[in-house]
Amino acid sequence: MVASEKQEPVHSVIVVGGGIGGMQAALDLAESGFKIYLIEKNPSIGGTMAQLDKTFPTNDCSMxxxxxxxxxxxRHQNIELLTNSEIEKIDGFAGNFKVTVRKKARYINDKCVGCGLCAEKCVLKNKFPNEFDEGLRKRGAIYIPFPQAVPLKYIVDKEQCLFLKHGKCAQSCIKACNANAIDFEQKDEEIKLNAGAIIFAQGFEEFDAGKKYQYGYGRYKNVVxxxxxxRMMCASGPSNGIVLRPSDNKSPKKIGFIQCVGSRDKENEYCSSVCCMYSTKEAMIIKEHQDAECDVFYIDMRAYGKDFEQYIERAKNMNIKYHRCMPSIEEVRDxxxxxxxxxxxxxxxxxSVFDMIVLAVGLCPPKDSKKIADVSGIELNNYGFCRTIETAPVEAGREGIYVCGAFSGPKDIPETVMQASAAASKAKTLLSGSKINFVEEKKHPSEKETGSEPRIGVFVxxxxxxxxxxxxxxxxxNYAKTLPNVVYSSENTYSCSQDTQKKIKDAIENYNLNRVVVAACSPRTHEPLFRETLVESGLNQYLFEMANIRDHCSWVHSHEPVKATEKAKDLVKMAVAKVNLAVPLKITTSEVIRSALVIGGGVSGMTAALEIANQGYDVSLIERDSELGGNLKNVHYTLTDQDISKFLNNLIAQVTNNDLIKIYTNTEIKSVxxxxxxxxxNTENSCGIFNLKKTTSFFNTINLNNTNKDTLKGGVIIVATGAQEYEPREFMYGTNSGILTQSEFEEKLSKKEVNAKRIAMIQCVGSRNDEKPYCSRICCxxxxxxxxxxKEQNPDTEIFVLYKDIRTYGFNEKFYKEAREKGIIFIGHEKDKQPNVSVEGGKIYVEVEDRYLHANIKIDVDFLVLSSAIIPRADTHNxxxxxxxxxxxxxxxLEAHMKLRPVDFATEGIFICGMAHSPKLLSESISQSLAAAGRASILLTKGIVQTEAVSSEIDSEKCIACGNCIVICPYNALRMNRDNEKHFVESNPLLCKxxxxxxxxxxxxxxxxxNFTDIQINSMIRAALETIPEDEPKIIGFVCNWCSYAGADNAGVSRFQYPPNIRLIRVMCSGRIEPEFIYNALLLGxxxxxxxxCHINDCHYISGNVHAEKRIKGRNSIKDYVKDAGLDEKRVRLEWVSAAEGQRFADVIRKFTEELKNLGPNPLKLKLKS
Structure with a gap:
C-alpha cells in the first residue's frame, strides 16, 4: 500500500545513478512495463565498472x-536517459512523487552522431586531464568520456572552453560539425518529473589517498x-594495457599492493569489502601480461565471496606473495x-625495494550524499552511507524510496546487481496497482509480402x-549498383540521421525494395535503428545487413584511401551476398502461466514467495520439512541486535495468511x-498434508492417506533450498558435551545456559581446506x-577466537573492534598449522601456534565452539x-553469470537465491530473494515469452538422432523426440539463444x-575472395559478435591502424564457426x-569458445587437416580478443599479415589462377 489513497499511484520510477546498479534496476522495471527516468550526473552511464579492466574472480573483461x-x-523504449543531470527537489509521497531535475547544458544537441570531428579540431585538444582515465590521459574542451559511452554524444567542458569562458575562439569545432550539433546557446534545463517510486544507486567515491600522508600519494610519483x-591495465587505457611507472614510463619489475588505505582505521572504521580481491586481480593480470613480481601487504585476506578463496590460491600459485603486515614507504630520490x-x-x-606501489583505496559514500539525504528525506548512517536495516536491506527509510549498491555500504558487483533487482522488485510491488501509465506503445504497419526475387537497396x-x-x-x-539484385544505391551524409531514415523509407516505397544494406558504421550500435526503419516501412527486420566501412575500414586504414576503398567495396559485396539469401524471420510468442513455483520454505523462499504474491501472482511454496522457517529457526539474534524471532514469526504469518500462496510442507519434488x-x-507428500493455510483448525486440508502426489504448474521456478551446517569430523566433536558447533552454542546462549570461565572458538572448521576450499562467509x-x-551475559568469561583471517567485511568490522575492546582475544594461526584439541581428565584443551608470538599457546576451556562450514544440502545434486x-x-x-546474472540460471525461467547459491548473511539472502522474485515476475508481468528469431531449426527428416547437439547445447534447448518410430531432435525456440x-x-x-546459415556465410566467403591480389595476402576473419567483432570496433573508435588485408565475417559465437567455412576460405584462395x-570463461554463450578451441587446436583438429592438405598450419590463427582490446586486435592483424607475407601466397590460390 502507498502512503496516500488521495491520488492514483503513478506507473513510473526514477532511478538515480547510471552505474551497473542503476542500469540493472532500470532495465528490470522497464521490462516490466514501467516508464523509467534514469538520472546520471556524469555525461555517460557506466559508472565505475566501465573503468575496470577485468572483474574478479572470473577475470571477465569488464567492458x-x-x-x-x-x-x-x-535502446529500451521505456527508459528515458537524463545524463549530466541531478535531482534538486523531491515533493509528494510514495506512489506519487514530484521531482525536480536540473539537466545541465551539454552544449551539444541530439543531432550529434558521435563522429569526433569537433574534438579533433578543438584548439585545446589534449590539454586537460581525462576524468575517465583518472588524469593519466588528456582530453580537449570538447570530448566524449570513453569510446563506448552512452549516450555516444560529445560534451563541452564549460569550465575550459575558450568561447564559453571568454567569448573568444575560432570555433573550429562548429566548422567541423556537419551535423550542426554544437549549440553554445544551450542553457541548463529544469525538468519536472512524476514518479511512483525512487531508487538511489549513486555508487561510491574512492578514498582520497592524499589524506594518508605516510603513503606518499601525490608526493611520490610511483605511488598510484x-x-x-x-586504467593502465585496460587495453583501451592510456598505456594500451601495459602498467607503466608514472615517473619514467618504464614497465615496473616489482610492484607492491598495500591494502586498507582509507578503511579499517580511525577515520573509516568499516571494511571496504572489495579491496583484497581487486588487488589480487590486478596483481594476477599484471603478472600475466608483464614480467613483474607482485607482493600484497594486508591485515586480513577477506576472500569471503563465491569462489574468492580459490582465486587467492590461484594467485599464490602464480607466485604472488602475501605479507600480513602494514608497511611504511619512503622514496629513493634518484x-x-x-x-x-x-x-x-x-x-x-x-x-624491500619496489618500482611501483598500488594503494588499495577504500570505498566512501558519494560526496553529495548529505545533499541527497536532505532532498529526499532519507537517513544516512554514521559513515555517510544510506541507512538500511538487516531485514529490509533495500529500503531507504522513507516509503517509496529504495536503495541499491554501494550507496548503502561497500559491496562488489554481484551484490550490487542483486540489490538493484531487489529494489526494482520492491518498487514494482509498491506500484502493482497503478494505472497512470506514461509508456507509449509503438504501432507498426503490417508486414509486406516481399515477393520471390530480391530487390536490394544499398545506402552508403x-x-x-x-x-x-x-x-x-x-x-x-556506383560499384554497389553492379551487384546482383541491387536496384537502388545512394550516398548519404549521415545514414543514422532522421532525414536519411525518411530517405530509406521513401526508397523502400518508391523502388519496391524488399531488402536493405547500409554501408556505414557498426551493427553493434546502429543495427537496431535501421531494423526499426524497415519495420516502420512494412519490411521484416531481418531482411537487412550492414557493412561496417567506418570502424573496420576508414578509421583503421586512414592513410591508405585506395586500399580502404577497395576493402569497402568488398564489405558491401559481402553484405549484399548475405542479404540476397535472407528470409523473413518471425519472433513468435508463447503464453506464460502466471504463477510461480518456489522450492524451499526458509527465509529466502518465503521472502521470494511473498514478494511475488504481493505483486498479484499465485505461488506454490514447496518445503521438504514439516514447517516453514529453514535455518533461521536456529538463529536467535544478529550482530545488529535484530529481533529475529519476531521477524521470522511475522514473515511466516504473512506467508500463511496470503491467499495467493499455497504451501506444501513435508513435500519432495520427484520430477520437473x-x-x-x-x-x-511433480511432488510427493509423505504425510498427506498439502495446501497448508493458517486457519482456526491450522490445516486447511488434511488427507489421511500415507502419500499424496500432486502436479504443480508455474511459469517460473525459484530455487531457495538453502544449505546446512557441516557436522565436524575434526577437533573431537561428538566426544565431549562441551564441544559444540556455533548453532548449538547459540541455542544454549538463547536459553542462558552458558556459564563458563573460559571459552575457545575455532574458525574455518570444515572449510578453507583441501576438501572444501571455499570460505563459508558467515562464520566470523x-x-x-x-x-x-x-560477554553481555557474563562479562568475566574469557574468550579466545582462533582464526586464519577475520572476515567481518563491510560495517560488521565495528563488531570485530567492539569484541577486541571487550577483551575477547583473537589468536591468529597459519592455514597449515591447525589447532590441536585434546580432552584430559574431562577437561578440554586447545593448543595453537600464535602467528605473531611465534609460540605455542595451550588453553583449557569449558566450551570449545566450532565455526562449522556451510555446505550444500544433501538433495542439491538430485x-x-x-x-x-x-x-x-x-x-x-551455479548462476548464469557470476557478475551480471547472479540470480538467473542459464536455463531461462529458473532463478536462484539464498544459501543454495552460496553461504551468505541474512540481509544478503533477503536481497537475493527479492531479486529472484523481481526477475521472475518480469516474465509473469509480461505474460508472454518471446522466441529468439536467430535460433536453430532442425530438419527432422535429415536428423539421425545421434544426440551430439543435445550434449553441446549450454541452454538445454534441444531434446530427443521419441514419440514416433523415427526419433529426431527438436529445438525449443524459447530456450535457444x-x-x-x-x-x-x-x-x-x-x-x-x-540469419547465419551456412549458405549465407559461404556466400560471404565467395564474395570476399572473388578478387584476390597477387602481391598481398588476403585474410578472411570469422569473429564473434560480442567480443572480437567488438574489439575490432574498439580499434576503429581508437583509430588503431592495421593492414587492410582482412575481411571480417560476423557470427554470433566462435562456437558457430564450421570447419567447412575455414576450408572453403582456403580453397577459394x-x-x-x-x-x-571471447577469452575463455568470458563466452557470452557460456562455452562456445571452448568448443571452438578444441575444434581448431585439439586432436584431429582443423589445423591437422590444413597440414594434411599441404598447407602451413600457421595460415589458420585462433585469437581471443575482448571488446576492450582494440589495440590487441590491431596488433594481431598486423602480425598475422606479416606472417602470411613471409609464408608467401596460398599454394591453392596459385592453382586457382592457373
Missing part, C-alpha cells in the same frame, strides 16, 4: 560484459591508487623507487568525413518438466556475535539434475542457424583465416 547492458539501456592501475619497511612472518623487520554513408574523408564513397555507391513459461513439478560474523553475547541446472565444484548452484554450436557438430547438416572469440 565486454557491461557494454551490452549499456546499449540495452539506450587502484583505479589508476585499472631512481624514484619505493622502499617498504615491514615486519616479516618471523618477526624480523625487513626492507559519408559519416561527415569519417568515412568520406578516406573512402571514395561515390565509387562505392517443461520450459520457461510452462513448468510442471557468527563467532563474534556469539562471543559478544557471552534437484539440479531434475531442473537441468549446473552446480559449482563445491556443490552449490542462437549461438550455433549445435549446427557445427551435426554430422548430416540437419540444423540450420537462422584466402592466404590466411583468423578465428576470433
Amino acid at each position: 565486454c560484459i557491461l557494454s551490452p547492458k549499456m546499449v540495452d539501456v539506450s 591508487i587502484s583505479i589508476e592501475a585499472e 631512481s624514484k623507487n619505493l622502499i617498504l619497511t615491514y615486519e616479516a612472518e618471523d618477526g624480523k623487520i625487513e626492507q 554513408c559519408h559519416c561527415g568525413i569519417n568515412i568520406g574523408g578516406v573512402v571514395n564513397v561515390p565509387d562505392v555507391m 518438466e517443461g520450459y520457461v513459461g510452462d513448468f510442471t513439478v 560474523n557468527v563467532a563474534i556475535k556469539n562471543a559478544l553475547k557471552v 534437484l539440479s539434475e531434475m531442473l537441468k541446472v549446473p552446480l559449482t565444484q563445491n556443490g552449490f548452484f 542462437g549461438c550455433g554450436a549445435c549446427s557445427v557438430v551435426c554430422p548430416v547438416k540437419a540444423i540450420t542457424m537462422k 584466402a592466404d590466411g583465416v583468423l578465428i576470433g572469440g
